[in-house]
Every structure is written in C-alpha cells, then in structure tokens.
Amino acid sequence: MTGSAEEVIALAGNPNTGKSTVFNQLTGLRQHTGNWPGKTVINARGSYTYQGKKYILVDLPGTYSLFANSEEEKVARDFLCFGQPAVTVVVLDATCLERNLNLALQILEMTKNVVICVNLLDEAARKKIQVNLTELAAILGIPVVGTNARDGEGLAQLKEAVRLVAMRGKEAGERVSGSGRGTEPVLYDDPIEECLKELTPVVRAHGGPRLKFNVRWLALRLLEGDDLFLREWNGHGGAGAALAKSVHKARQFLAEKGLGGEELEESIVSAIVRRAEAIAAQVLILPSGNYRLFDRWVDNIVTSKQWGIPLMLLLLVGIFWLTIVGANYPSELLAAGFFRLEERLSALFLATGAPAWLHGLVVLGMCRTLAWVISVMLPPMAIFFPLFTLLEDLGYLPRIAFNLDNFFKRACAHGKQALTMCMGFGCNAAGVIACRIIESPRERMIATITNNFVPCNGRFPTLIALTTIFLGFGQGYFRTLGAALCILAVIVLGVFMTLGVSLLLSKTILRGLPSAFTLELPPYRKPQIGRIIIRSILDRTLFVLGRAVMVAAPAGALIWILANLHVSGMSILSHCAAFLDPFGRLLGMDGYIVMAFLLGIPANEIVIPILIMSYSGAGSMMELGSLGALRDLFVQHGWTWLTAVCTMLFMLNHFPCGTTLLTIKKETHSLKWPLVAFLVPTVCGILLCFTVAQGARLLALFG
C-alpha cells in the first residue's frame, strides 16, 4: 500500500444497517439497496475523490461477526485480513447499536484504523433513542461519525475522518496494525488473558516480516484453533511449526482451567457480547416506554395466523393488477409510436433505393423486435419494480420468509429461499447470486437450481400479455382483475413447483440435514418514495431493458434471416418448425413456439418477438400494433386458450436463460449443476404441458 496514490477503504457492518446506502452516497455508484439482510453478496467496488486523493471503497457483505460461519463472513474477513485496507469504516445501525457493536469490537481487535459510522440516526430519533457519539468515540478510542446516509447527512464528516485515519495509519506505519498497545477493545477471562500474554511474543517472533495482523487478534484465533483461518493464513505465507508447540501448550493450560473447545469459544464470544452490552448501556439513552411498539403492531397483522398469508397474496395481486392496468395504455402508446417510426424508416429505405433484404433485415428484423421488447417490457417493469422496491425498502420481504418458512422447511429448504425467489422476479441470474445468503451448501444449491421456477421479468411481460389477451374474464376492470388472478395462479404454481422440486432434490441428489436457521426481522423503515422510483428505474428497469435490447437486436436480425432464407420453397425457420411441430403439438403448442423457446436461450424476452417474426414471415405481413393485433395474429395461426395455457406453462417451466446458466456455473464451479438446472425445469415443463394438453383433449374440450 505504501507510495500508492489511492487508499483502499473497506466498508463493513451488520446486514441491513444502510451500509450500501453509505456506499452509494460516497461513490455515487448505484449499488442496489433494500431493507433485507444479506443484500451485498459480492464485493462491490467504487471510488470517490476527496481533497485531491482517490479512495477506493470496497463494500463488504453484511455480517454479524467475523468468525467465518458463512460464505459472506468468510469473504468479509478475508478481505479485512488479506486485502489490508488502509481504513475500515464500520457502519452501525443506531436503532440496534448493541448487536452492531459486536462486529465493531471484532474489527477493532484486528485493526485500529477504523472509523465508526453510526447510521440511521433519523430512525433512532423517530424511536426516541439517543446515541452519545462523543462518549462512544472516547470509549473506543477511534473517530465516530453520526450519519443519515439516505439524506446525505454526515458524509462530509465521514470522508474527513477517513482521510485523517488513513494519514495517521501511514505515519504510524506497522506499529498501528502490528501491535496491541493501548487499551484493548475487549478483555477476556483471566486464563485467556494469561495465555495471550505468553503467546503474543511468540506469534510476533514467528510471524515474520509479512505479518500484518494485530498480534493479539492472531494469537486469539490460534488459541481457538480456527482452522479455516489458519489454512488461509498458511496460503498467504503464514505460521511456522515452532509456533504450533506454544499454541498447543496454551490450549492444554486452558483445558485444565475448564476452557477447552466449546467453553473457550463461549467464553470468547461472551466477553465480546458483554463488552458490547456494557458500551451500549453507557452511550444509549432509551425511551422509557417500549420503542418497538409500532413494529410489533405491524407484525401482529402482517405475520398473524389469520391475515399473514392472505395479506401477502393480496399485496401480490394488487401489485400485478396495478402493473397490468397501468402498463396497458403506455404499452399501446409506445407500440403506436414505434409503428409510425417503422413506417418512416421503411419510406426512407424505399426512397434511397435500398435492397429489399436490407430493409427486411434492419426494419422488419431488428427494429420490429426492438420495438416489441421495449413497448411490452418497459411499462410493466417501470411499474412493477418501484412497487416491489417499495416492499423491499419497507422491510416487508423478511416477513415473507418468516410467513413461508414452514413450507420451505417441509421441502427441506431454507426460508431465505423466499427472498432469493423474490430476487428471481427481477432476474433469475440475480436470484442465483442472492442464494449466497443461505449458509448451508445444500439449501443454497436447492435454491440455486429452483430459482428458475420464478418467472423473471423477461418472462413476466409475456405472461402478462398472454393472460391479458387470452385468459382475461369479464369486461373492463374485471377483465384485468381476472388477468391479475391468472398471473397469481402462475406464480403460485411456480412456488409449488419450487417446493416440490426442492423436496425431490433434497431426497435424491442433494441428501443431507437442514442447516442452522436464523432469520432476522429488521425494523420497518419509512420508505423513500422518490429514491425508490429513481433507483428502481435506473438500476433495474433500464439495466434489464438494456440487456434485453442488446440481445434482441442481433437476435431479431438472425431470426429474420432464418424466416426469409428459403430452401426448397420453405424458409429455414419453417423447416425447423415443421420438424418440431409433432413434438410441439404433443405439448399443446406448435413447432414455431418450441422453436421460439429454443432460439430464446440468450434471453427469454425475445421468445414472443421470435414468434411474431416467424408467424408474420411465414404468412401475411403483420402490423405491429396493440395486443389486439397480436391476438389476431396468434389466432390466425391456430392459437386457442389451450395453446396460451401450455405456452405459459412452458414459459414458467423451461431451461433458464444463458446468463442464468452461466451464473450457476460460476457460483457452483462446475458444469454438473447448470446441466441439472437446465434439465430439471425442462422435464417438468414437458410433463406439465403434455398432461394439460392431452388431458384437455381427452376431455374433448378441444379437438
């Protein structure tokens, strides 16, 4: 780190302390935030410049401790140990200060180059909790800054404190991080302190010049026999064998004192917890009454036996209804606009005398696909995402996990899978990454493989479009209500598929016992409507749309070629579709639909555009207009409600998109699991569609 113009700053903190908000405010980078634990699953990086110096900010996953119980804790600790940040900013939630101090103390044991950032002071004030920041700074002996990161309050002071600590750290050099002088953050039981006194000089002597950790902290880990850490340390050129003898002796001594194994662990953790308790008692002024009454009152309703699950379903139906109703008009407006644009473009091509194939490739292929993707995807996403982000921001999502955990338990899965599924509504690849919040490998794998049973936003608009044109019952608002109920039915089916397949997986290829289960229900927070709208549109809507557009344009061109290159009187697409047709019919679809799913592997968004292209390329030209025009086109090609149902079923249950498969490969470090993730939903989809199609035919509903 010496001589570099940049300083690396680590940002640590418990889950759900507004850490990501601090990160965003400092760097201006839009990392997505939400009010549920475990949002940051990868190290996000960003930078800011303050007083001419560049600071690289690394957002660590939110953790309760640094004992490396989970993947996230391991990532956080490894970075603090081996990433050697110049300063570590520890973000604390002012409303749960005591529990948060636990982590701060553990970090302080590792390094003194720490700035404490007490965040969410506004929430604390709302609950009439007062935090004495000066006292806290005096006790811990490090700078403490109070912030309301969401409003940007206190961030200038935070930057200044970071600058000062970075400078001081440099001046003090190795001494600051390399010695345990001064007051220790935590004092342990006497026998442990005795051992530490003996062990620290040995550690210092054997550590060598590469030793950059706090010696006392390291000695503690050695005493504990923290194998995970020792292995890591050895990987980074760590301890010699001579040290092992001293450690062994010390541990024998502790065992004699009744502090072996579990007792030692408990004694160490208890000392930290008690210290946090004592500090909290000194710096906090709590209101006389119960300041959590509001949260309790809300939870009494949203997690109650009578109302918990109905309310959740009602909320979901409400969101879908708003999405469908709200998206209808802007969708048609956009489609009409694009159609006019297409006419102009066609006229331009005609006027310049461009060849027909170029016009077809660019206008009918690329432009039309793009127009479809944008006009169908943008409005629902722009409505759905802010609404969903609102629930996230409020803190409602962990309550869903709480309400549903028993179902997941019966499927031998983890309640947090409900959260990864929620992420899957946005994007299955993001849902797969979010599975890291599940500590146990088996439950994590289950969540990873089954995430695809949640319709992502690439499939969502298609489902909405198909339900609206084929399955809405009644008239006017009742029709959209019917469509919303159908969407809900699709999702409920997806949930059942998830649970069933989870159970099946855990009984077959993923046998084992369920892991430790803990789930935090964080305090509710006042959502920030303005920020929600901006963030969800910038971060999610435009990001996802951008990706879809990138895939849609070349895919549109390719499909136009396939639909218009003729071999022995028929287009290539038609040849393929004809080949696939018997199979498609068996599943209640047709060859074109199956072909569209296959060609849609890069992104599910383009399945319907491919279908439009193949139908209109194969027969009459079709003017891209409203959903009504789409209905006419599909009906012309023999669609019935059964076709729509089967297409929707297969939409829900088929192989994940390319991005998701790649993400699974990256997350599991193997080719086996993406293959499983490919096969499982596809087989389910084929079975489901076959049953429904043949069942309906048997019942002679349709010939």
Place this chain on the structure above:
Amino acid sequence: MSNGYIPLHRIPIGRMARVKELTAKDLSRRRMLDLGLISDTMVEALRQSPSGDPVAYQIRGTVIALRAEEAAQIFVELV
C-alpha cells in the same frame, strides 16, 4: 436438561426467559453465540409464524426467527 431448564421453543408467546445453556453444536452453536445468545441473556418470545413455526424472538434489541429445531437446543429459565 436435568437442571430444570426448559427448551426455548416451549416457552409461551409473550413470555420472557433467561438463556442458561446451549446444546447446539458447531456452526449452529456459533451462530447462536454470534446473535448474543450467551448465558443470562434475556429472550422474549414475540410471535409465531402463521403456520406455528418458526417463532420470532426478541434478542438483544433485534428480532430473530428460530425454527423449533434450533430453539430446542437453547435451554432457558422462565422469568
């Protein structure tokens, strides 16, 4: 265990209890300790999930849900 303590999942909703002993092992034990479930910690059973399990507990100023299997490994004394 035999000391007259009862497992946490047996305490009625709304009641407070004092943690006395953890019988959990390994990862599960560590996680409980990290949550601050050391001896003499006060715990309040707040509410059941709609299906009865898990149960949310107030532990050191935070609300943590535990499944019956986990709570059964925490022995407490009713206050």
